[in-house]
Amino acid sequence: MRAKQSWRMTAACTALVLGLTACGGGDDDLDEGEGSSEMPAGAAGGTYSAELTEPTFLAPASNCYESECSAVLDLINDPLVSTDFESGELIYDGLAEEVSSNEDQTVWTITLKEGRTFHNGEPIDAESFARAWNFSQNPKNAQATAGFMSRIEGAGEGPEAAGIKVVDEQTLEVTLKSPFSQFGQMLSYAPAFAPIAQECFDDVDACNEQPIGTGAYQMTQPWAHDQQVTVERWADYEGEQPAMADSVDFKMFTTPTAAYRDFQNGGLDVLSLAPEVYLQAKGTLGDAIIEKPTASLTYLGFPVGAAPYDNKKVRQAISMAIDRQLIVEQVLNGLAYPSTDIVTPPIPGSRDDACEYCQFDPERAKQLLKESGVDPEGMTLQYYFNAGAGHDAWVEAAARQVQETLGFDYELNSTEWAQYLELLDGGDFEGPFRLGWSLDYPSPENYIRPIVGTGGDSNYTGYSNPELDALVAAADAAPSLEEAIELYQQAGDLALEDMPIIPMWSGGTAIAHSEEIGNVRFDVGEGEIAYGEITVQQ
Structure with missing residues (x-):
């Protein structure tokens, strides 16, 4: 299975189970930046709540291969890079300063931005990536995203892959088994390629309950299983994707109907609409529902x-x-x-x-x-x-x-x-x-x-x-x-x-949100609502 519901093979109907991996609607405009509900610029701060199904894992990030965990991890972790969906070119809005390869696309050099740290103050350096990637590729750890490492020389053969080399503090060199021109685009799948703090590496179980990340939000309290995950703005964040809200409460529900009822009663600010409630919501909310295509295939x-x-x-x-x-x-x-x-x-x-x-x-x-x-x-x-x-x-x-x-x-x-x-x-x-199939990274x-x-x-x-x-x-x-x-x-x-x-068809998503929040957008690259961009009416 995979991803967003980041899943490779999607169980959900790619055109009916809205909010799982698939369903679509709205206009024919495929611009991922369209279809948002905007608020005046500068409206930052406040708290909002979003619907979430209980994740399987939160740490290590390499065990995240579904939409539930990625919704949280995409807020508390920055990616290495992003990808421009029109050109396919890399966007350096994350942890990497540059990604380059040799002429035959087998040796890739990743240069990291200087001065970035984990939430606990540890440096985000080449060693933190090598540590994470070697953990993921090691078969004994059975990580859900280990397949992303399979192109690396020596991956799957032991505790350390020969193709993962720390050049210096800010430089990582990766040697592939064969040429792969899309390796840079692959790096945009954040959970698979996230670094891991030494503190997390030393106690993975504890980190699963309260991950230590690299992004604009952090978890300051443990995961309340089957109830809630709360993330709060990290004051020391120095990256390029800042938090808009002070905090986000991910509330967990046993059924889509229960989530929609909570939304109707004012207890939930944003949710993806499941088929059981879509027509009812459409009748009540009309054009206020954001309907956008996804990149999923049925x-x-x-x-x-x-x-x-x-x-x-x-x-x-x-x-x-x-x-x-x-x-x-x-x-x-x-x-x-x-x-x-x-x-x-x-x-x-x-x-x-x-x-x-x-x-x-x-x-x-x-x-x-x-x-x-x-x-x-x-x-x-x-x-x-x-x-x-x-x-x-x-x-x-x-x-x-x-x-x-x-x-x-x-x-x-x-x-x-x-x-x-x-x-x-x-x-x-x-x-x-x-x-059904949903993308891992934007490449044919x-x-x-x-x-x-x-x-x-x-x-x-x-x-x-x-x-x-x-x-x-x-x-x-x-x-x-x-x-x-x-x-x-x-x-x-x-x-x-x-x-x-x-x-058969590509899918889409339908999103409902309260009047208390704005800048609600579906991020087709992440396969989920762009939670980090949502603003709260002050």
């Missing part, structure tokens, strides 16, 4: 080694038999954006015309099925999805459309999320399966390699295309970001032609 995958899915024309036909826009409008309340690519907006390199077979075209779908030589008579397609996350209605709608256009009967199969992952891991499925590589690359982390289809893999490897070694994106797009084109997965 798709249907095929077991490409099994008939009839071993025929790409069948896969193409099924895709073209599905009216994504109709499902979005009538089943998902308009809270999604029909897919045009595997890479979702606003990721650099995403395209609005890449997917020829994502168009609804019943006549062409029938023609493709005829060309495949497959007779649907008496054939029942098995559809799979995880239960309890809002997928039932849209999966059935898609299956019914395929039936009406192509003649395949269908059956629906659902299990709880944990069992569903076991089913996918074991290959125990006989037809199209639903999955973060979609192409895991989902359709040979042996990818979330490639459950069995699809393997050496030409695609070669293009991804070439993009990894490209001398410029522009050349890398072009090569990743070529790899994506191969997958969109072969259709091992059907891109």
Whole structure:
């Protein structure tokens, strides 16, 4: 699983479970800076409350691979770098002064800003990063984000990876196993690459209860499990992402309905709206709800080694038999954006015309099925999805459309999320399966390699295309970001032609907030509300 609900594979409906990882709405503007509720400049101070589900971990940061913990950690930790979503270039608004590589993209040098400290006064230096990254890559520590370290030379082989080298107090050198042009962008996934204070390293359990961070907010009191996490402005912060509010109270609820009731009663200032309450909230709040696209993807995958899915024309036909826009409008309340690519907006390199077979075209779908030589008579397609996350209605709608256009009967199969992952891991499925994906870092590589690359982390289809893999490897070694994106797009084109997965839609989020706060914005890069920017009406 992963991330934001920072999750790689998302259990939540990528267009219904708003506030988990997925759902979308609002206008078609994909500018991550739009859709905010503004207040006059300089309105700083005060306290506000936000909704949160109980996190799994808060420390070490390398064990955070979900939205619940990242909501807190993104306030109490600064990232190394951020990424500009339009250009893909690095933004040095965090702990790094510069990130550079050698000509073949295998050796990366990270220069840290001077004078920065942890909340406890320890210096943020190269050693603090090496300490954290070696802890994460060490298999015995079983860290949730250890996969980010797997590209580093010697990672996964022992307590210290040979590719992590402290050059001097402010300089870290990282040697990769092979060229990777997107390593700088990968560093923007803050939890995986956060440093760790020696005090935390010495007592990880204590630090989990009250983490020691590097950001504009700090935890001055322990985590009140299942109740609340409070962060307060750190007076000694010297970074470039200052706190706006004096403090933030993250309140925990057992259900989305309970959270919304608390919001209605004035006890909560901001929350992401779940499907159970979205329509009610929309009827009451109207345009005051902030609806913005996210970078999440919902798709249907095929077991490409099994008939009839071993025929790409069948896969193409099924895709073209599905009216994504109709499902979005009538089943998902308009809270999604029909897919045009595997890479979702606003990721650099995403395209609005890449997917020829994502168009609804019943006549062409029938023609493709005829060309495949497959007779649907008496054939029942098995559809799979995880239960309890809002997928039932849209999966059935898609299956019914395929039936009406192509003649395949269908059956629906659902299990709880944990069992569903076991089913996918074991290959125990006989037809199209639903999955969601949310970005770790803004690069096309973060979609192409895991989902359709040979042996990818979330490639459950069995699809393997050496030409695609070669293009991804070439993009990894490209001398410029522009050349890398072009090569990743070529790899994506191969997958969109072969259709091992059907891109369905990208998601969005819907946010409600009280009149007491402003500057509320969804940060598509973090996959969550930009809590640090929220101001309180004084």
